[in-house]
Amino acid sequence: MLINLGPILCGETDKISFDYKTDSPEDFDDIHFTDAVSVSGNIVNMAGYISLTLKASVPFSTHCARCWKEINSVFNLDFCKGIAAKNTLQNEDTDDYLIMKNDSVDIDTPLGEAILLSFPITFLCKEDCKGLCPMCGEDLNEGECNCVKKEIDPRLEILKKLLDK
Template sequence: MDLSKLKDLTLEGRPYKAEILKGVDSIDTDDLSIIFPIHYEVSVYATHDVWTLIVTVNYAVQTNCSRCLKEMVDKVSVTSEFLVTETEEDAKLYSGQTEDEVIIWQKRDSYLDELAMSIVITSLPIQPLCSEDCKGLCPICGNDLNKGDCHCSNQSVDSRFAALQGLFDEE
């Protein structure tokens, strides 16, 4: 999409909305799979010779909880801001003056899809949790502690100090 068309949509008060129906197969791993479609929304704000591009991406990931290993779907919403220029000189000028990423607009129809996909890739959950209070698995017997307590000893002793364990026991 041409940046001027995108700016016209935003000047009318409407953000540009789109979705990515299929994606790159190399993103899927044994532990993680992106669920398509990926929805994104783009708003543009013009200031002099640069534009601020605000991209909000909504997607879901099928993965396993990092504590209890239960299969789950994690819904993610990410908003990123970019400073957009049309020349490399402007990009160099603004790159040191802002925290936003400065990009040079590429005049390709798929550019916004590529930008949204890059946001997805950089925001994939590292340690997803099925819930904030997930108790995980017992390190001794492997039982799911969310379903109930196990009867394993909570006192784990480092094997290097096992010989010292009885040192302070009463005689």
């Protein structure tokens, strides 16, 4: 979405609000974006400093990193940037600002980048997901399997060696 800042630049208003849907980013790894991204927020002018604040909701599906159950969820992102005219910043490479072009600012490109950068790498179906048994593959959330557990805790191994001396 390209937002025209004309009304702010000419002093007609101090605030422009927006609410729209935009295409989701490309799928990556095991993350599938299932629907359009909802974006809402505003651009405000505070004594000449123009800034953008928005919230984005990104619906996606993936699998639990421990038990591989399908997860359908929504990732929420808060996004804040200053907005500057071209050639007014000492360093235009800074990520803190969006640069205006022809009195407009493009939101979707930087937002898409921010979503990909901040998206978590792994998800769990629940915080204490027990995962699958490494031996039989049974879902341990649904009960213990019959495998003989031979747990070797590396810390205990070291302790045992010390005690054996």
